[in-house]
Amino acid sequence: MTGRARNGERRSGAAVAAPFALPPRRAVALPDGSIADVRFAPGANPVLLLHGWALTADVNFGHLMPSVADGYGLVAMDMRGHGRGLPLGSRERFDIAQCADDAAAVLAALGIERVVVCGYSLGGPVGLEFARRHRDRVRGLVFEATAMAFDSRVDVFGRVLFRGLRPFAQHGRGIGRSWPLSYFRKARAKSPEVARLWPWLRAELGRCHPRVIVDVILAEYAFDFRPHAATLAGLPTAVVVTARDGAVPPRDQRELARLLDATVLEIDAAHDVFLTDPTAYVVATRAAIDHVLGEPSGRA
Numbered sequence: 336m337t338g339r340a341r342n343g344e345r346r347s348g349a350a351v352a353a354p355f356a357l358p359p360r361r362a363v364a365l366p367d368g369s370i371a372d373v374r375f376a377p378g379a380n381p382v383l384l385l386h387g388w389a390l391t392a393d394v395n396f397g398h399l400m401p402s403v404a405d406g407y408g409l410v411a412m413d414m415r416g417h418g419r420g421l422p423l424g425s426r427e428r429f430d431i432a433q434c435a436d437d438a439a440a441v442l443a444a445l446g447i448e449r450v451v452v453c454g455y456s457l458g459g460p461v462g463l464e465f466a467r468r469h470r471d472r473v474r475g476l477v478f479e480a481t482a483m484a485f486d487s488r489v490d491v492f493g494r495v496l497f498r499g500l501r502p503f504a505q506h507g508r509g510i511g512r513s514w515p516l517s518y519f520r521k522a523r524a525k526s527p528e529v530a531r532l533w534p535w536l537r538a539e540l541g542r543c544h545p546r547v548i549v550d551v552i553l554a555e556y557a558f559d560f561r562p563h564a565a566t567l568a569g570l571p572t573a574v575v576v577t578a579r580d581g582a583v584p585p586r587d588q589r590e591l592a593r594l595l596d597a598t599v600l601e602i603d604a605a606h607d608v609f610l611t612d613p614t615a616y617v618v619a620t621r622a623a624i625d626h627v628l629g630e631p632s633g634r635a
Contacts, residue, residue: 378408
C-alpha cells in the first residue's frame with residue numbers, strides 16, 4: 336500500500352512478505368459496520384492472541400501461530416491503531432476496554448463462544464479487561480511478560496515524559512516511532528533471528544502511528560486492574576514470567592500471578608523473547624495453554 340494508510344502511517348514501496356507460514360486472513364464484518372482484518376484458524380480450543388505495544392499480531396506471534404493453529408485453533412487481530420487494526424480517528428485516544436470489546440465482537444461474528452485468552456505485554460491489560468467484561472467467553476487465561484499495573488520508578492518518570500511528547504507525536508513522523516525501532520535494532524545486533532527478520536520487522540513496526548505509540552503507553556500507565564482482580568477468581572490462569580525482562584519488571588509479573596492465583600511458568604529471557612528465542616517462547620506458551628485447558632504439558 337502506498338499513500339496514507341488508515342492508521343495514519345505513510346508508507347511507500349512494496350509490502351514485505353511475512354517470513355512465516357501464517358493462518359489465512361479473514362475480513363470480519365462487525366455490528367457497527369466496520370471490517371476487522373483477522374487471522375483465523377478453526378479448532379476445538381481456540382486461542383485469542385492479544386499482542387504487545389507498537390507491534391502487530393504477526394510480529395508478536397508469528398513463530399507461535401502455526402503451532403497454535405494446528406493444536407488448538409486461533410483468532411489474532413491487530414489492536415486499534417496498530418498495523419491492520421481498526422482505525423483510530425485523529426481525535427480518538429487508544430482505549431484498552433475498547434480493544435477488549437473489539438475482540439469480543441470479532442468472536443461473536445465468527446461464532447466462537449469461548450476462548451483461551453493469551454495476552455502478551457499490552458495484551459495483558461486488554462486480556463484482563465476482556466475477561467472482566469466478557470467472562471462468559473473465557474475458557475482460560477494466559478498472560479505473558481505483563482502486569483496488572485505499570486507503576487515502577489521508571490514508569491513514573493515515563494508517564495511525565497510521554498505526556499510531554501504527545502503533542503509532538505501527533506504531528507511528527509519520527510517522535511514515537513523511533514522507540515520500538517530502536518528497541519528491536521538493538522536486538523538485531525545480538526540475535527541472528529531478529530537480523531533475518533529485519534526487513535519485514537521494520538515494515539511491520541512502521542504500521543503504527545507515532546501518536547498511537549505514545550497513547551498506548553499513557554493508557555498502560557493509567558491502567559490498574561488490582562482492584563478488580565477478585566472478579567476473575569476461578570478462571571484457570573497461567574502466567575509466563577520473562578525473568579530478565581527490562582520492560583515489565585518480573586516482580587510485577589509475579590504479582591499478577593499471585594493476585595490471580597495463577598500457575599507460573601518462568602523462562603530465562605528478556606521482553607523480546609518471542610523473536611530472540613522463539614523455541615523457548617513457543618514451548619512455554621504451549622505449556623501454559625495446555626495447563627489452563629487441563630491437558631498434559633508437552634503434548635504434540
